Amino acid sequence: MDPRLNNVLRLLFMAVSFFAASVTTAEYIRPPRRKILRLTKDPFSSSDPHQVHISLAGDKHIRVSWVTSDKSSPSRVEYGTSPGNYTSVAEGGETKTYSYLVYKSGYIHHTVIGPLKDDTVYYYRCGGKYPEFQLKTPPSKFPIMFVVAGDLGQTEWTKSTLGHIQQCKYDVLLLPGDLSYADYIQAHWDTFGMLVQPLASARPWMVTHGNHEIETIPLVKEWFLSYNARWVMAFAESGSNSNLYYSFDVAGVHVVMLSSYTSFDDHSDQYRWAKADFLKVDRKKTPWLVVIFHVPWYSSNNAHRGEGNAMKAAMEPLLYAAGTDIVFSGHVHAYERSKQVYKDKNDQCGPIHITIGDGGNREGLATRYKDPQPVWSAFRQASFGHGEFEVVNSTHAHWSWHRNNDDESVQSDKVWVTSSWSNPACNGKNSKEGRKVLNS
Structure with missing residues (x-):
């Protein structure tokens, strides 16, 4: 093709993309599904640490998780601020292993390191063996950047999404469920761990579970066996009795991870824990409140319609009373951003709900939406x-969604968000309704 014509077409495409980003229900020609990735390296062919990922584990601490094939490998992490110069050692971590029918996992290690300096690069190695990894701790003050990606899976689209994330200067990744799409094939947990290792070993990944993590076999295997063994989150540090719901603070933001697949009525442990957690939030210390769970409460997509209604009925008043600013969910394989909403009506004190179950899963996209577009839906x-x-x-945060257009990242939606804490009309739990709900 003539290069000049190619440039004209590129400019035309950019103009069309810009226009598409300015309308509420943008349409474009969607590329076809891509193949499932096949990892050529056998995770168990080496005794070296692999599937390395990190997560926040309380104030100024990081949990390092990895897998080995060597039973004698210690749960020890050596670390320091210079390459190869490990001035600190953390020992005494826990080691887990599990069996699933004919599958037997490697030895899964979880060790907490710290206290660590804020906004600092550390070099570390696991189990006394190389390779050396490096991580960066989050800042303790604003600004802070979160990346959000749900329903990742292991396809070429996943690889494209991860590539775009790697180019982003972010501090913490938030994942609202459906990680590996192993779906009972346990070796796929291993390949997923290898796939995300370059990113997950360098920045904290804070995740919650989705339906693809359930993997139960009645009377044989419990719910979330593989997920709980591999992805230990900060539940103990936040006073939760379950790895399926927890919370953490980072740089002025309080994040609450909830479970769509655990009891959530007002008599449940999850509900009681969430209420107590919301009551402890100090909005002067953490003026932003973010909540994450898998199944969306506000979605105008035809996929999974109504599946979040029961949890919404039970817990939406709780989130509203606490002054939640933004809610992230997945499950629906598409993107949608709501306006501030509460009980299906636009409300200046309600949170923005964002469905972002579009990381790159093998099941494809959910392309059909309800028409007309609901009044609370801003972009889909x-x-x-x-x-x-x-x-x-x-008081202010900026949200942007970046569409994978072929192999290019295209910013297709953006909005400025104001914290409810800074709005005198809302002020979260200090409002009359907030006090009534949280103290009931």
Whole structure:
């Protein structure tokens, strides 16, 4: 093709993309599904640490998780601020292993390191063996950048999404469920761990579970066996009795991870824990409140319609009373951003709900939406991609969604968000309704 014509077409495409980003229900020609990735390296062919990922584990601490094939490998992490110069050692971590029918996992290690300096690069190695990894701790003050990606899976679209995320200068990744899409094939947990290792070993990944993590076999295997063994989160540090729901603070933001697949009525442990957790939030210390779970409460997509209604009925008043600013969910393989909403009506004190189950799963996109578009729905599009949530200060944050267009990342939706804490009309739990609900 003539290069000049190619440039004209590129400019035309950019103009069309810009226009598409300005309308509420943008349509474009969606590329076809891509193949499932096949990892050529056998995770168990080496005794070296692999499937390395990190997560926040309380104030100034990081949990390092990895897998080995060597039973005698210690749960020890050596670390320091210079390559190869490990001035600190953390020992005494836990080691887990599990069997699933004919499958037997490697030795899964979880060791907490710290206290660590904020916004600092550390070099570390696991189990006394190389390779050396490096991580960066989050800042303790604004601004802070979160990347959000749900329903990842292991396809070529996943690889594209991860590539775009790797180019983003983010501090923490949030994943609202459906990680590996192993779906009972346990070796796929291993290949997923290898796939995400370059990113997950360098920045904290804070995840919750989805329906593809359930993997139960009645009377034989319990729910979430593989997920709980491999992805230990900060539940103990946040006073939760379950790895399926927990919370953490980072740089002025309080994040609450909830479970769509555990009891959530007002007599449940999850509900009682969540209420107690919301009551402990100090909005002067953490003026932003973010909540994450898998099944969306506000979605105008035809896929999984109504599946979140029971949890919504039970817990939406709780989130509203606490002054939640933004809710992230997955499950529906598309993107949608709501306006501030509560009980299906636009409400200046309600949170923004964002469905972002479009990381790159093998099941494809959910392309059909309800028409007409509900009044609370601000933008929706069935495309793969990721989101970036930059909390600039105590009152303002910027959200943007980046669509995977072929192999290019295209910013297709963006909005400034104001914290409810800074709105005198809302003020979260200090409002009359908030006090009534949280103290009932």
